[in-house]
Each structure stands twice: as structure tokens, then as C-alpha cells.
Amino acid sequence: MALSPPKIFVEDRQVPLDATSDPPALFDGTTRLYISYTCPFAQRVWITRNLKGLQDEIKLVPIDLPNRPAWLKEKVNPANKVPALEHNGKITGESLDLIKYVDSNFDGPSLYPEDSAKREFGEELLKYVDETFVKTVFGSFKGDPVKETAFDHVENALKKFDDGPFFLGELSLVDIAYIPFIERFQVFLDEVFKYEIIIGRPNLAAWIEQMNKMVAYTQTKTDSEYVVNYFKRFM
Numbered sequence: 475m476a477l478s479p480p481k482i483f484v485e486d487r488q489v490p491l492d493a494t495s496d497p498p499a500l501f502d503g504t505t506r507l508y509i510s511y512t513c514p515f516a517q518r519v520w521i522t523r524n525l526k527g528l529q530d531e532i533k534l535v536p537i538d539l540p541n542r543p544a545w546l547k548e549k550v551n552p553a554n555k556v557p558a559l560e561h562n563g564k565i566t567g568e569s570l571d572l573i574k575y576v577d578s579n580f581d582g583p584s585l586y587p588e589d590s591a592k593r594e595f596g597e598e599l600l601k602y603v604d605e606t607f608v609k610t611v612f613g614s615f616k617g618d619p620v621k622e623t624a625f626d627h628v629e630n631a632l633k634k635f636d637d638g639p640f641f642l643g644e645l646s647l648v649d650i651a652y653i654p655f656i657e658r659f660q661v662f663l664d665e666v667f668k669y670e671i672i673i674g675r676p677n678l679a680a681w682i683e684q685m686n687k688m689v690a691y692t693q694t695k696t697d698s699e700y701v702v703n704y705f706k707r708f709m
């Protein structure tokens with residue numbers, strides 16, 4: 475099913491819960507997505523929720539991770555991480571599992587095409603993103619030029635289906651999996667290494683431009699200054 479235009483639904487950000495905050499009324503039937511406003515993994519699930527128009531069904535619970543409440547580990551997620559989704563009396567973690575879970579178990583436009591060739595390529599790209607792309611680019615901050623290969627891989631992947639500017643032609647979970655990291659890498663590599671990831675990569679440039687037209691995504695973006703300062707720790 476083709477994706478209908480996203481609802482323009484801009485939410486105010488709430489003050490994140492910290493070590494002094496009480497937990498929400500856990501397992502009261504409310505569906506809650508525990509995030510940090512700066513976490514790229516949590517951002518994937520947050521974008522998925524927004525694109526499917528689930529702002530009322532899935533309540534966001536922002537956490538102040540550096541000063542996180544003890545109940546995050548004790549009562550919500552034994553891994554002590556975000557994202558975590560509280561739904562139907564249980565908690566699930568892991569962003570790549572969660573975006574599929576939210577897409578399959580809630581209303582709203584489907585974010586994964588039915589076409590088997592697209593799904594097969596989608597699975598390949600979902601495997602590549604955390605196992606190779608993110609690791610390779612973070613590794614390059616220490617001065618290794620292999621970041622070129624990782625962005626070229628993305629550029630070539632974007633050429634595969636020409637029925638739209640997205641990885642699988644139409645917008646899908648694959649775009650959602652990559653954008654939080656590409657957003658951050660673009661800012662950081664430009665600011666610190668004067669390396670512009672879109673130069674010589676027209677498909678990547680067009681894709682970033684399209685992503686930035688979606689309020690469901692743009693309202694989840696992290697402040698550039700924060701990204702630059704935070705990523706310096708990986709140099």
C-alpha cells in the first residue's frame with residue numbers, strides 16, 4: 475500500500491524523566507515508548523510511530539539517560555536502555571525489532587513493501603546498518619578513511635529501485651533505520667573533518683532532502699551542536 479501523506483502533527487517535547495521522577499503507571503494498559511530525545515536507536519521507533527499516525531496510541535516517555543531513574547532497569551528494561559516499548563503487558567527492546575513490531579501490530583500505513591525483491595533487499599540493508607555502516611563510520615572518526623566505502627554503499631543502494639527516492643523506492647522501515655545515523659554523521663563529519671557526505675553522491679543528497687520534508691521525522695531531529703560535542707568522544 476502506498477504511503478499517504480504524513481499527518482502534520484507536531485508535539486511539544488516533555489521534560490525527560492530523571493532519577494527523581496516516579497515511574498508511569500506501568501502495565502495499566504497504556505502503550506508507552508521509552509526514548510531519549512538524543513538517542514538515534516530510539517529515534518527510529520519514534521519516527522515509525524509518527525509516520526503511522528500513532529501519536530495518541532503510543533505515549534512517549536522521554537528519559538534523561540545520564541541521570542536515569544533506577545526504575546528504568548528495575549521495572550522497564552533490564553538492559554537499562556532505550557528504546558523500550560510497553561505494549562500488551564510486556565516490554566520489548568531493540569530498535570530494529572521494534573520498528574517492525576510497531577509496523578505490524580498497529581494501525582496506519584504499512585512501512586514495508588509486500589514485493590519480495592524489495593523485502594529481500596530491505597533485510598540486507600537492515601542487517602548492514604548496525605553491523606557494518608554505523609560501526610564503520612564510527613571507526614573512521616579515529617582517522618581511518620574507510621568511511622568512503624560505507625557512504626558509497628548507501629549511495630549505490632539508493633540506486634537499486636527507481637520508483638522513488640527511497641531505499642526500496644517508496645518510504646519504508648529501511649529509511650527510518652538509516653536516517654538517525656546519517657543525520658548525525660552528516661553534521662559531525664562536515665563540522666569536524668570538513669567532509670561533506672553528499673558531494674558526488676546525488677542519490678544520497680536527494681534522499682536526505684526528501685526525508686527532511688517529513689515533519690514526522692524532522693520533529694525528532696537532534697540539535698547539531700549536541701551531536702558534534704557528543705561524537706567527539708569517539709575520536
Ligand SMILES: N[C@@H](CCC(=O)N[C@@H](CS)C(=O)NCC(=O)O)C(=O)O
Nearest residue numbers: 513514515554555556557568569570
Ligand atoms: N541495540 C540497541 C541499542 C540501544 C542503545 O544503545 N541505546 C542507548 C542510547 S542511544 C542506551 O540506552 N544506552 C544506555 C546504556 O548503554 O547504558 C537498539 O537498537 O535499540
